[in-house]
Amino acid sequence: MKAVYIREFGGPENLEIREVPDPAKPNGSEALVRVKAAGLNRADILQRRGIYPPPVGYSPNIPGLEFAGEVAEIGANDIDVKPGDRVFGITAGEAHAEFLTLDHRLLVRIPDNLDFVEAAAVPEAFITAHDAVFTQGQLKGPETLLIHAVGSGVGLAALQLGKAYGHRVLGTSRTEEKLERCREFGLDEAIVPLEASFADEVIEKTGGRGADVILDLVGGAYFEENLKALALGGRLMLVGLTGGAKAEINLGTALSKRLTLKGTVLRARSLDEKAEVTHAFSQNIVPLLAKGKVRPNLDRIFDLQDIRAAHEYLESNESFGKVVLEFRRKR
Numbered sequence: 001m002k003a004v005y006i007r008e009f010g011g012p013e014n015l016e017i018r019e020v021p022d023p024a025k026p027n028g029s030e031a032l033v034r035v036k037a038a039g040l041n042r043a044d045i046l047q048r049r050g051i052y053p054p055p056v057g058y059s060p061n062i063p064g065l066e067f068a069g070e071v072a073e074i075g076a077n078d079i080d081v082k083p084g085d086r087v088f089g090i091t092a093g094e095a096h097a098e099f100l101t102l103d104h105r106l107l108v109r110i111p112d113n114l115d116f117v118e119a120a121a122v123p124e125a126f127i128t129a130h131d132a133v134f135t136q137g138q139l140k141g142p143e144t145l146l147i148h149a150v151g152s153g154v155g156l157a158a159l160q161l162g163k164a165y166g167h168r169v170l171g172t173s174r175t176e177e178k179l180e181r182c183r184e185f186g187l188d189e190a191i192v193p194l195e196a197s198f199a200d201e202v203i204e205k206t207g208g209r210g211a212d213v214i215l216d217l218v219g220g221a222y223f224e225e226n227l228k229a230l231a232l233g234g235r236l237m238l239v240g241l242t243g244g245a246k247a248e249i250n251l252g253t254a255l256s257k258r259l260t261l262k263g264t265v266l267r268a269r270s271l272d273e274k275a276e277v278t279h280a281f282s283q284n285i286v287p288l289l290a291k292g293k294v295r296p297n298l299d300r301i302f303d304l305q306d307i308r309a310a311h312e313y314l315e316s317n318e319s320f321g322k323v324v325l326e327f328r329r330k331r
Helices: 042-049 116-120 123-136 153-164 176-185 199-205 220-229 251-256 271-284 286-290 304-315
Strands: 002-006 015-019 030-040 066-074 086-090 099-103 144-148 168-172 189-191 211-216 230-238 260-263 298-303 322-326
Touching: 002 304, 015 304, 030 116, 030 123, 030 304, 042 304, 066 099, 066 116, 066 123, 086 116, 086 123, 086 271, 116 298, 116 322, 123 153, 123 211, 123 230, 123 271, 144 153, 153 168, 153 176, 153 211, 168 176, 176 189, 189 199, 199 220, 211 220, 220 230, 220 251, 271 286, 298 304, 304 322
Parallel strands: 144 168, 144 211, 168 189, 211 230, 230 260, 298 322
Antiparallel strands: 002 015, 030 066, 030 099, 030 322, 066 086
């Protein structure tokens, strides 16, 4: 089968499309998926650079964390999917290949209103957002959500889910243009952080209360301001580190506000944990997709053969939403 292959760790020039061995035949609990499209994520860029290897059992040379495709073969007749089913989901690696074998619990049927490319823009962003904001962050009732890098794939997913559940949502981005586009998705308040300063504006826009949950896709550069911007009993969900992995913490602020600081990652979780978040995705998000209450955040589609250009585009930070690779795309 054809797959994206990292010839050596480094820049996009090290990517190529290579013939690699087919995945193993599915066992009793697994299914073989013929991948039609796959999302491109920053984790794939980090893997290409050699600084974010996949878990044991996955090739460090074949990236890919999410996919959409068709079930080609199953290991047993008593699992939840059958050949011909259109499915999407997450995996710890190797999704940027024509075939993928994985546990059937990680597969969810694609709603009829989505094609394969649209579906490939969904799993990683929406599962990450829902798990961080609602399952772990426990956003509820009249509480307010603040999203950093709101124009990213995960940021837009969290924005849509927040609005679908009736919450007030604030968002930050380094560009006014991206914030303006986010208003189409229901963004209530837009903030451009000047020199990583945003807490005063958040406090003002929330009537002095602060944000109840912050979804932080930036990291170290925003940490101190996050503590200032949180409401009493607020929860900070740390998901991304594009702004650095280190920061100083004012313990007095954390204590006096009774704050909760949590870090989360999907890739390194056990199979059972991934099956759990996939089930939550199936129950809570797929119905919203089917009814059009939330939608894929598709920015740009690249043919698999143009993998280098796709990486360069995502690294440019010009994207608004998700970048997707399409397999066997006609030119």
